[in-house]
Amino acid sequence: MxxxxxxxxxxxxxxxxxxxxxxxxxxxxxxxxxxxxxxxxxxxxxxxxxxxxxxxxxxxxxxxxxxxxxxxFDTECIASNGDYVSIVQNFHRITGRAKNLSDVSDQIDIEGGKACLQYKVDGEQKFYDIKVDDDWADPETVSSIMEDLKVExxxxxxxxxxxxxxxxxxxxxxxxxxxxxxxxxxxxxxxxxxxxx
Structure with a gap:
């Protein structure tokens, strides 16, 4: 049994x-x-x-x-402006906000096949042109976000x-x-x- x-x-x-x-x-x-x-x-x-x-x-x-x-994190989450901002903010939250994050913004045009994301982390400007794949988050961009936010x-x-x-x-x-x-x-x-x- x-x-x-x-x-x-x-x-x-x-x-x-x-x-x-x-x-x-x-x-x-x-x-x-x-x-x-x-x-x-x-x-x-x-x-x-x-x-x-x-x-x-x-x-x-x-x-x-x-x-x-x-x-x-459900990766099928991209529909409109603000969705990548939310991804950045949530990964920042779970780091305990270990780094200083500011000026987070994105532009998402699913139908036009264009998206971009920018923010400052510890004063360093980051900008990403994002590959659009319907409503799926771009793995390469997500990996970059995590690398930007983590500490040693x-x-x-x-x-x-x-x-x-x-x-x-x-x-x-x-x-x-x-x-x-x-x-x-x-x-x-x-x-x-x-x-x-």
Missing amino acids: FCRFTMKLETQIEKLAQVGIHLNEGISVEDFLTSFDRNDYEESPFGLILFVYGIEVEEAPWGRFFCDRAWN GFEFYPKDNGQASIWFYLTPNEAKQLNAIAGNVFNLESKPWWKIW
Whole structure:
């Protein structure tokens, strides 16, 4: 008989905090239960909760993220002016705003096949002509944004989520610890997931 491994929601939150991934101030367990049932979190430890850490709370007051070290980035997100600005701002947010970011603007013309993005980071002007591929974010531009915003000793680590990814901004040690407790979520281990627990 197969024994399913479960873990209390609160325990998962505690373990993530031990790794250094904390909930934002004012976020409660009740906020998690607005989006999904408790069983959904507890029957698949660290699967669902890591996704939720990357999204906004789905009730008023709006605009509150669960965690400022994670972001669920759906790459099919480009439709109009401001969409690349949002990408830059969210990656900047999960870095803890480690660098000074200012003057962020974009121009997007999907039908005309043209887009561009500019901003200043630590006073240095950045400008990108962006390859337009319908409503998909340009991978090359997104990679450049991450390179511009990260600081030494930290990296962006993605957890696959279908056409989206949940991005975490971590030190290599934090990434290793999260990878270990969450079943090789970043594919840093060659061991089968059931041997990592």
